[in-house]
Amino acid sequence: MATAQALFQQQLSDKLPASAFIEDYPRRYAFGTDASFYRLVPQLIVLVADQQQAQQVISAAATYKVAITFRAAGTSLSGQAITDSVLVLLSDCWSGYQIEDNGAAIRLEPAIIGARVNAVLAPFGRKIGPDPASINSCKIAGMAANNSSGMCCGVAQNSYHTVKDMTLIFADGTVLDTRSEQSRSEFLRSHQPFINDITALAQQVTNNPELAQRIAHKYRLKNTTGYGLNALIDYTDPIEIIKHLMIGSEGTLGFIADITYHTVIDHAHKSSAFIIFDDISQVCELVKQLATLDVAAVELLDKRSLLCVAQHDIMPKDVHNYPADSAALLIELRAEDAIKLVNLQQQVDQLVAHFSAHQLAIMAFSTNAKRNASLWNIRKGTFPAVGAVRENGTTVIIEDVAFELDVLAQGIKALHQLFDKYSYDEAIIFGHALAGNLHFVFTQAFDTPAQVARYEHFMRDVSQLVAVELNGSLKAEHGTGRNMAPFVATEWGTDGFAVMQRIKQLFDTDHILNPGVIINTDENCHIQHLKTIPSSDDIIDKCIECGFCETVCPSKGLTLTPRQRITLWRRRTELVNQLSNTRDISEKQHINRQLSSIEKDFQYLGIDSCAATGLCGMKCPVGINTGEFIKSLRAKKQRNAKLAPHIASFAVKHFAVLANTARFGLTSMAMVRNIIGAQALRSLTKPANKLIGTPLYYSAWPRGEQPINHSIVHAQQTDKVVYLPSCASRVFAVDEQADDRRSIMQVMHSLATKAGIELLLPMQINELCCGMPFASKGLPEQAKSKAEQLLDIAQQMSENGRYPIIFDASPCALTSNEAAQQRGLTVLESAEFAYQYLLPKLTITAQPEPVMLHVTCSSKRRGSEQQLVAVAKACSNEVIIPADIECCGFAGDKGFNLPELNANALKTLRNQIPQNCSSGISNSRSCEIGLTQHSGISYQSVLYLLDKVSQVK
Numbered sequence: 001m002a003t004a005q006a007l008f009q010q011q012l013s014d015k016l017p018a019s020a021f022i023e024d025y026p027r028r029y030a031f032g033t034d035a036s037f038y039r040l041v042p043q044l045i046v047l048v049a050d051q052q053q054a055q056q057v058i059s060a061a062a063t064y065k066v067a068i069t070f071r072a073a074g075t076s077l078s079g080q081a082i083t084d085s086v087l088v089l090l091s092d093c094w095s096g097y098q099i100e101d102n103g104a105a106i107r108l109e110p111a112i113i114g115a116r117v118n119a120v121l122a123p124f125g126r127k128i129g130p131d132p133a134s135i136n137s138c139k140i141a142g143m144a145a146n147n148s149s150g151m152c153c154g155v156a157q158n159s160y161h162t163v164k165d166m167t168l169i170f171a172d173g174t175v176l177d178t179r180s181e182q183s184r185s186e187f188l189r190s191h192q193p194f195i196n197d198i199t200a201l202a203q204q205v206t207n208n209p210e211l212a213q214r215i216a217h218k219y220r221l222k223n224t225t226g227y228g229l230n231a232l233i234d235y236t237d238p239i240e241i242i243k244h245l246m247i248g249s250e251g252t253l254g255f256i257a258d259i260t261y262h263t264v265i266d267h268a269h270k271s272s273a274f275i276i277f278d279d280i281s282q283v284c285e286l287v288k289q290l291a292t293l294d295v296a297a298v299e300l301l302d303k304r305s306l307l308c309v310a311q312h313d314i315m316p317k318d319v320h321n322y323p324a325d326s327a328a329l330l331i332e333l334r335a336e337d338a339i340k341l342v343n344l345q346q347q348v349d350q351l352v353a354h355f356s357a358h359q360l361a362i363m364a365f366s367t368n369a370k371r372n373a374s375l376w377n378i379r380k381g382t383f384p385a386v387g388a389v390r391e392n393g394t395t396v397i398i399e400d401v402a403f404e405l406d407v408l409a410q411g412i413k414a415l416h417q418l419f420d421k422y423s424y425d426e427a428i429i430f431g432h433a434l435a436g437n438l439h440f441v442f443t444q445a446f447d448t449p450a451q452v453a454r455y456e457h458f459m460r461d462v463s464q465l466v467a468v469e470l471n472g473s474l475k476a477e478h479g480t481g482r483n484m485a486p487f488v489a490t491e492w493g494t495d496g497f498a499v500m501q502r503i504k505q506l507f508d509t510d511h512i513l514n515p516g517v518i519i520n521t522d523e524n525c526h527i528q529h530l531k532t533i534p535s536s537d538d539i540i541d542k543c544i545e546c547g548f549c550e551t552v553c554p555s556k557g558l559t560l561t562p563r564q565r566i567t568l569w570r571r572r573t574e575l576v577n578q579l580s581n582t583r584d585i586s587e588k589q590h591i592n593r594q595l596s597s598i599e600k601d602f603q604y605l606g607i608d609s610c611a612a613t614g615l616c617g618m619k620c621p622v623g624i625n626t627g628e629f630i631k632s633l634r635a636k637k638q639r640n641a642k643l644a645p646h647i648a649s650f651a652v653k654h655f656a657v658l659a660n661t662a663r664f665g666l667t668s669m670a671m672v673r674n675i676i677g678a679q680a681l682r683s684l685t686k687p688a689n690k691l692i693g694t695p696l697y698y699s700a701w702p703r704g705e706q707p708i709n710h711s712i713v714h715a716q717q718t719d720k721v722v723y724l725p726s727c728a729s730r731v732f733a734v735d736e737q738a739d740d741r742r743s744i745m746q747v748m749h750s751l752a753t754k755a756g757i758e759l760l761l762p763m764q765i766n767e768l769c770c771g772m773p774f775a776s777k778g779l780p781e782q783a784k785s786k787a788e789q790l791l792d793i794a795q796q797m798s799e800n801g802r803y804p805i806i807f808d809a810s811p812c813a814l815t816s817n818e819a820a821q822q823r824g825l826t827v828l829e830s831a832e833f834a835y836q837y838l839l840p841k842l843t844i845t846a847q848p849e850p851v852m853l854h855v856t857c858s859s860k861r862r863g864s865e866q867q868l869v870a871v872a873k874a875c876s877n878e879v880i881i882p883a884d885i886e887c888c889g890f891a892g893d894k895g896f897n898l899p900e901l902n903a904n905a906l907k908t909l910r911n912q913i914p915q916n917c918s919s920g921i922s923n924s925r926s927c928e929i930g931l932t933q934h935s936g937i938s939y940q941s942v943l944y945l946l947d948k949v950s951q952v953k
Contacts, residue, residue: 004064005043005086011060012046020047025594026601029571030564032087034071035546037395037444038079038482039531042069042087049091051167051175051257057088058255059173061512069514070251072110072142075134075547077398078481080146080250080517082529090141092557093908095884099124100260105164107260110141113551116883118266126263129157132477133380136619137548144259146479147224147248152297152332154435155222157264158477160230160247165260168246171253171508176242179260184239195238197506201499202232202241211495218491221402222437222476224248225467226488226518227500245503250479251514253507267296267334269341272372274363275352276306276316276328282358283327284409287433289351290331291405294344299330299379300433302412308385308428314374316361326360327412329433330379332372333365341367382430383441384621387544390426390443392535396544397444401466402476403436411472414465415440422458437476446530456527459487467491482529485520536573539629540566542622549616549626554889554905559609562616562626568606569629572598607633608693609901611891612776613857634778648774648782655786656766662731663704670703695896700933703733705743708765717758721833722797723748724762724790726809727769728925735928738938740948744808744925747943751834754952755841760803762793770812776892791819801825806833808941810923811892814858830923830943831859831868839874842950850878851945852913852920854931857887859923868923868942875945882912890930906934913937921945 002010009021022028022045032042048054061068069083072090095112099105103124108117114135118127130143131150138148149158165179174191177183188195205211212233219230231244246253277283283300290298301309303326310319333348335341345365366372387396403411412429419427419442427442445451466472467490474491475484489497504511504519516525535541549562560568575595582588610630617625638644651658673681682697689696708730729744740747752759762768768790771783794805804826807813813829820827828836853872859865872879889895889905913935920939922928928939 004066008060008064008066008086009044011063012056015056016046016048016053020049020053021045022047024601025597026568026605027560029598030560030568030605031089032082033531033545033563033567034074034079034081035077035544036079036082036481036483037397037446037531038082038529040082040084040529042083043085045087045089047089047091049093051169054088054255054257055169055173055175058169058171061086062172062510065510065512067512067515069517070141070145070255072139072145073113073134073137073547073550075138076142076146076481077478078475078483079529080479080481080514081142083514090139092884103263105260105262107165107258108140109258110139110256112140113884114138114140114143119883121263122266124263125266125268127266128261129153129162129264130159133383134546134548137546137551140259141256144247144256145250147228147477148479149222149432149435149437149477151299151432152334154432155220158222159259159261160228160244162262162264163243163247163259164262166243166246167257167259168242169255169257171510171513175257176239178239178243188238194506198238198241201502201506202236205229205232205499208495211493211499214493214496217471218473221404221473222432222435223402223473224477224479225473225475225484225491226480226497227253227503229492229496229499232499245507248479250481250517252504252518253513255513265336267336269335269338269367270296270332270369270372271341271345271365271367272330272332272375273348273352273365274328274330274375274378275359276319276322276326276361277355277358278323278326278360279358280325280327280412281409282355283329284405284412284433286329286352286355287408288405290348291434293347293351295331295348295434296334297330297332298433300429300431300438301328301330301379301382302416302429303327304426304428305382305430309378309381312374312378312381314363314371315378322360330375331365379430382428383439384623386426386428386441386443388542388622390542391445392541393447393533394443394445395531395533396441398439398441398478399462400431400437400439400476400478401462402438402473403466403470404472405436407470407472408433408436408438411436411466411470412438414470415462418458418461418465421461422454424458435476436472447532452527452530456524459483459526463487463490480518482517482520483526485516485518486523486526488518532574534570534573534577536570537629537632539632540569540624540626543620543624544622546621548619548621549624551884552615552619552886554611554613554887554891555609555901556904557907558900558904559605562620562624565606565610565626565630566624568598568602572602606630607637609898611857611887611889611894611901611905613887613891614861615857615887618861631776631778631780634776635780636778638778644779648779652774652782652785655769659727659731659766660707663707666702666704666732669697669701673697673701689897689899693897695893696899698899698933700735700929701896702735702929705729705731705733708745708761710761710763717756719756719837720758720760720803721752721837722762722794722803722805723752723759724768724794724805724807724812725765726807726812726925727773729808730766732925732929734940735932735938737932738940738944739919740940740944742944744941744943747941747947748806748808748830750947751838751842751943751950754947754950755838757837757841760797762797764793768793770807770815772811772815773892775815787816787819791816791823791825794820795823795825798825804828804833804837806830808923808943809925810856810858810862810864811926814862817862829859829862829864830941831871832862832864834871834943834946835867838946838950839871841953842946843953844874844946844950846873846875846877847945847949848877849919850880850914850917851876852917852935852937852939853879853881853942854885854888854920854922854927854939855881856922856924856927860886871942871946872921875942875949880912880914880917882909884908888927888930890927892926895926895930895933902930903934906930909935919945
């Protein structure tokens with residue numbers, strides 16, 4: 001007899017594509033993880049790409065009584081986005097938006113990233129109200145479902161207070177679009193008993209003065225504990241009550257298929273100050289007074305937090321000597337114009353002056369964006385600082401509570417006492433002081449009963465302190481989840497919790513929507529299904545599984561993200577440990593099945609499809625470059641292969657031969673294409689690509705480049721640079737559809753001549769390589785050998801660093817930079833060279849035609865992104881940087897051998913190109929091949945465009 005889940009899946013199989021169902025164990029385990037410290041493995045994962053598919057999934061779940069949990073980005077911290085039943089993931093393609101009222105409102109599909117929303121609103125001087133720390137990673141559906149707020153949001157600008165409309169899908173599959181009068185009317189008519197019950201419940205709360213007063217008090221604070229009971233006293237219209245109950249309901253009452261926000265002003269004029277005081281009580285008194293002014297943000301950091309970030313250059317050097325009760329305030333002011341900002345700053349300065357006797361250090365108000373970014377990096381560095389130094393095997397837990405400002409200092413001191421009581425010596429407190437909202441971070445292992453008991457007793461003491469003794473909020477902005485579900489009644493009392501139970505019953509009679517979250521009668525649910533984090537590799541052991549890395553990963557949506565790679569590798573380690581520690585035959589068989597499944601699939605899911613660009617390390621709070629971990633696994637495989645070291649050594653010694661062979665092969669392929677056609681050639685190469693991973697032909701494949709012409713003679717110039725054309729530039733000819741068919745060396749020569757710069761080109765250039773192709777394949781020794789050979793010659797030609805060394809490809813510059821600096825050499829990539837050396841010496845007439853710009857991973861990692869953008873904007877009046885494309889996924893030769901990675905990374909590119917745009921620019925030849933293939937326009941080095949629009953000054 002078929003199970004309910006099997007019948008559920010069977011019903012959906014006719015409506016959703018086969019790729020929408022994920023059933024294999026490795027991906028179920030990897031995709032099932034979120035940022036919390038809980039672990040459940042879904043039995044099935046379903047990907048949904050639009051409202052119709054979401055409705056079909058919910059209707060099938062209702063029919064067969066199958067529990068489903070919706071997941072947006074999985075950055076939630078309290079266990080509200082995991083399940084051991086069916087996990088429903090939102091496809092990234094469900095990320096549309098519609099700007100309304102000249103930016104005063106914006107309608108959003110559920111999978112759009114929060115930071116992307118603010119980017120499209122920026123030209124209107126607007127933004128959405130919620131500003132969580134995870135805004136660069138989290139999705140709108142999750143932000144609304146958790147009622148996320150943030151540093152400047154406070155209470156007034158959270159989702160509850162800025163929501164305008166929604167499209168909702170209820171547990172019975174019914175859709176309500178609150179913007180549509182027809183939809184509202186039909187819903188009121190078809191769900192009359194439900195509407196009557198909601199109205200009666202609101203009246204019941206209103207008729208309970210004690211409860212109504214408690215609700216009013218709780219929501220003057222930040223509060224995400226339980227359901228938003230304030231909806232029952234703030235509104236009388238049942239549709240408005242329903243809409244506002246959905247905010248913060250964590251997917252337990254229905255699904256938000258789209259949401260329209262009222263936007264808020266994004267003030268352009270900002271000023272920040274950072275002040276450290278000797279007494280936290282005085283700090284909290286100052287916060288109370290700052291709350292009477294129009295201050296945008298006040299972030300509090302206790303002494304322990306300051307010690308965590310004491311290594312920042314901008315921090316005072318004597319933090320360790322400060323009193324134990326010292327604390328800092330980071331204050332930010334915002335205004336619509338400079339005059340109002342100055343006036344506000346004077347008011348705050350006068351207020352702060354009253355506390356001057358308690359000041360230990362002060363960095364006064366300034367509008368200097370670079371300095372202020374450094375101040376905010378101090379604040380943002382507190383959480384990852386704890387994660388980076390925690391013991392292996394522990395997880396980082398971040399809780400958030402809120403107090404009235406009158407008892408803020410009392411709350412901080414009481415939390416410090418609890419840290420001492422339970423030996424959380426590393427615990428720190430920081431938070432959004434204007435809202436009385438404190439985050440406390442500590443590390444915790446769950447591998448022994450004693451450790452679990454310590455956590456349980458600590459959390460019960462915290463709930464008693466916050467909710468009962470100080471009448472605060474147990475969850476200010478992170479949502480209830482599983483972690484705080486046992487304590488909802490503690491905060492709200494018997495009558496308040498009963499109202500919440502009734503809400504759940506009315507919306508989700510069969511309890512199919514995210515069961516166990518918010519409403520959970522198991523008083524121990526917060527200490528069940530705890531995530532264990534075994535030590536598995538030094539490179540990745542500090543990962544806190546937050547998911548901040550995922551937005552920049554080119555394999556997201558194809559295979560695994562960095563977080564998922566780490567999660568699955570940790571599971572492999574865990575299974576290996578379990579296998580060696582169990583004697584039960586059936587248990588060994590079960591473990592072996594899971595282990596063999598992971599080891600079989602991880603090669604493609606985890607290793608082969610990783611671009612290893614390192615962008616994840618830039619987004620990671622603790623600085624983990626998962627690409628380096630994957631390259632270490634490749635290196636282990638190469639060491640175990642019999643022929644690989646010999647082949648690599650041959651390549652190192654005879655690099656020019658390989659380059660010539662590659663050029664010959666590309667030119668031969670072009671000749672075959674001309675004879676049999678591109679489609680036939682692709683068909684011929686497809687079987688071998690599938691079987692052994694050889695290159696798959698496609699239309700953007702270039703011909704082989706002509707050998708370098710050393711006969712180009714340069715007039716002697718005072719300014720000289722050493723020019724090292726990259727392997728890709730030497731092997732790949734320019735795109736055949738490009739208007740300018742010259743080689744990159746010819747273009748570089750033209751620009752240098754205009755600017756009066758002499759290019760110094762090594763005679764041995766065909767033998768040289770920065771080593772990156774070897775490193776990416778797990779051949780570090782060969783990579784080092786080639787890198788040293790290149791730098792030896794560059795050092796000689798640059799006269800020991802007298803002249804800069806120029807690469808025409810940004811990946812080569814990134815690869816060579818550290819070793820070059822150790823030798824006293826200056827390495828520049830093409831955009832940096834153009835910005836620093838060419839622009840000042842050329843007369844440029846920007847073209848009116850728009851141009852697409854791809855900023856490479858290596859430019860971002862080098863910190864040269866802004867110089868590339870500046871060169872592009874000097875050359876064209878309209879420069880378009882496509883959204884949501886952080887990496888092209890070409891990754892050296894993977895664009896040939898694993899073209900699906902490149903296609904996945906650039907799947908949104910073509911639709912972002914305006915009709916009047918016919919060209920694209922970047923600064924890496926290999927990246928430009930993939931960009932050309934997936935855009936339909938020719939991409940070339942930014943130097944081509946610069947040469948086109950420039951003249952001798």
